[in-house]
Amino acid sequence: MIEFDHVTRTYGPKPAVTDLSLSIPRGELFALLGPNGAGKTTTIKMLVGLLRPSRGAVRISGHDLVKETRAAHLHTGYVPDEPTLYDKLTGREFLWFIADMFGMPRRIAGEKIGREIDHFELAECADDLAESYSLGMRQRLVFAAALLHDPDVLVLDEPMVGLDPRSVRIVKDLLKSRTREGMTVFMSTHTLAMAEELADRVGIMVRGQLRFLGTIAELRDQVATEHTSLENLYLELTTVQPVASAGTTPAEATGTP
Ligand code: ATP
Numbered sequence: 001m002i003e004f005d006h007v008t009r010t011y012g013p014k015p016a017v018t019d020l021s022l023s024i025p026r027g028e029l030f031a032l033l034g035p036n037g038a039g040k041t042t043t044i045k046m047l048v049g050l051l052r053p054s055r056g057a058v059r060i061s062g063h064d065l066v067k068e069t070r071a072a073h074l075h076t077g078y079v080p081d082e083p084t085l086y087d088k089l090t091g092r093e094f095l096w097f098i099a100d101m102f103g104m105p106r107r108i109a110g111e112k113i114g115r116e117i118d119h120f121e122l123a124e125c126a127d128d129l130a131e132s133y134s135l136g137m138r139q140r141l142v143f144a145a146a147l148l149h150d151p152d153v154l155v156l157d158e159p160m161v162g163l164d165p166r167s168v169r170i171v172k173d174l175l176k177s178r179t180r181e182g183m184t185v186f187m188s189t190h191t192l193a194m195a196e197e198l199a200d201r202v203g204i205m206v207r208g209q210l211r212f213l214g215t216i217a218e219l220r221d222q223v224a225t226e227h228t229s230l231e232n233l234y235l236e237l238t239t240v241q242p243v244a245s246a247g248t249t250p251a252e253a254t255g256t257p
Pocket of ligand 1: 011015016034035036037038039040041042043
């Protein structure tokens with residue numbers, strides 16, 4: 001389970017995320033959508049402990065990211081948008097390194113490494129140096145590493161970028177099966193179609209604030225009543241207007257509720 005409790009993050013005087021409160025239950029796949037600069041990466045970095053909130057608290061499985069960082073990390077897997085590997089390690093060595101970092105007993109680590117190499121179809125390249133990997137292979141290896149310790153929560157920043165269709169299929173199937181087993185997924189994406197296919201609920205963030213929170217069906221209800229298509233509604237919700245004049249809220253400025 002993931003909780004954002006009145007979370008604000010500023011860079012200098014500038015707010016990137018403002019008063020975000022959001023609770024994502026066990027087994028839910030949640031997609032955070034929004035245009036460039038909306039605050040998605042900032043939100044994700046707070047969720048994995050790379051940034052501290054300026055105000056408020058973020059909790060994973062009840063553990064506060066700031067006060068109980070280690071406990072929160074043990075429950076979390078993270079796939080960043082630009083994954084880093086060690087070029088002079090093979091894929092298999094990299095997975096052993098991650099298993100050691102989590103303090104996994106060797107027998108269990110060996111089983112889990114074998115399992116993830118199978119899941120992500122990495123057997124053919126597992127003993128090659130990571131420097132020889134294509135972008136898609138690197139991404140698959142990072143997914144394997146993120147899932148090695150069976151986290152309760154998986155955090156994905158733009159997960160499908162750089163993956164070929166076969167890899168996208170592997171990742172989608174895996175996300176579906178793991179969430180059925182109870183894993184919670186928090187994913188940022190620019191792709192409405194992906195959110196529509198995978199997400200139980202979506203949040204649409206604009207200028208650091210959630211402008212919509214609900215299911216795709218609820219988003220569709222708005223389409224049925226007010227709009228021509230889901231894409232048009234999304235574009236309307238996320239269109240960033242010039243900063244409103246004094247006394248006018250952003251919502252009033254865009255005409256959205
Ligand atoms: P994108 O889709 O382009 O990756 P995003 O939704 O992930 O965007 P963020 O990267 O979280 O958005 O940025 C939110 C706001 O915070 C933007 O206005 C951005 O310019 C600002 N910002 C992000 N990182 C920093 C930083 N390190 N220093 C100052 N401002 C920052």
